[in-house]
Amino acid sequence: MRIPCPCCGSRDRREFTYYGASVFLDRPAEDAGLEAWDAYLHLRDNPAGVTRDLWYHDPCQSWIEVERDTVTHAILSTAPVARRRA
């Protein structure tokens, strides 16, 4: 598997560290309540198909949101998390 890093171009999967579903970026407010925090930390859509998850590219030290297919392992698009957060 190769992942196109928005900064470095197409790179070997071994250069990346996986974090998990990108809902991790949607951090609830501190007082959002138990259900919101449970959903954020534990519950997952876990799709068989298109998903968005977070990968860290070690060489350029950037976090990347990757849109990919969990059944075929095809990478559909990548975007730097920094841009989304801004």
Next chain:
Amino acid sequence: MRYSGFRVFTQGLGGNKGWTPAWRRPDPKPDYDIVIIGGGGHGLSTAYYLARNHGLRNIAVLEKGYLGGGNVGRNTTIVRANYFLPGNSEFYSHSLKLWEGLERELNYNVMHSQRGLINLFHSDGQRDAFARRGNAMLAQGDDAVLLDRDGVRRMVPYLDFEQTRFPIYGGLYHPRGGTARHDAVAWGYARGADRLGVDLIQNCEVTGIDIQNGRVTGVQTTRGAIRARKVAMVVAGRSGQVAAMAGMRLPVESHILQAFVTEGLKPVIDHVISFGMGHFYISQSDKGGLVFGGDLDFYASYAARGNLPMVEHVMEAGMTLMPMIGRARLLRSWGGIMDMSPDGSPIIDTTHVDGLYVNTGWNYGGFKAVPASGWCLAHLMATGTPHPVAARFRLDRFRTGRGLMDEEGTGAQHNLH
């Protein structure tokens, strides 16, 4: 047909023409008391114990592919009871006791072999942790022996004890641990359930769960609608999709785990050996193949095949531990879809829908659990109360934070258990 040595002998004399199919292939009936979704190890054992322990008869197991085509036929077959935390400890202890009587119980040779399991350690801190784990196992009534380096060397002299990265300090030996033939476990439970009247329905994918006024009323399948008063979701790596049919989001993420087998060799590895620091474990099948594996590929996946970097990593770890296997040729590798939970421990529970049950979160350790998981889910479905040894496998423990069982202490990240 009862199986026995005598029957093998007489069938042999008769040209093996008298064997009959081990189970029926019924068409689905429109209505069952209980429907089990998923014909893996856990679904089949649940159906078996519902009939065997609770006298229930009107039961169907619905399997989208063929029986045993999921993880139950893809695992590396290790059976052990060496868990540390209360909750897991009593459950796996119960399971190992069921394993020890399983062949007689099912009248089926599952090739359960208690060849002993050795978990290696490589530092003083790890030795302390393993000593503590061993004490927990003894306190639970199971067996554990702490081996020093010479003790390990006497049993498995072919390891590289002097490797510089992770020199071997010793091992925790679990004599009752071992392996079993995974397919035979699925087949044995399937045959046992069938003989008690359970309908095993293959090529039947559940596509919807019918719910009325908060109560389950049946399922939609590729072979038509089926009514049922109770339904259990026992679909391992597919738990997310099936639970979504009931409007649920589960604390489960599906990940791929690979396994490998070499060509058949003469007997060389007598035990199961695990090398946790290198993410590597190995045993030798009765056919002679070296069966080994490592860690998850680490990213969410439903492809029942893995990626090459993990293949390379596992081979490297194997060569670090036992350079002698370098000449063996790899025959096959494959992957299975693991239902990873946030604390690495399983879930056997009711749901917010009356009559709907969930069995999931087995991570990569659910083969050894097959007997007790079925035993306990059947108990919950038949009596309405959790079985004492599975009472802590609650679905709500993540929401409440009460009773988490994080054996590895890695926190609420699904792929790190």
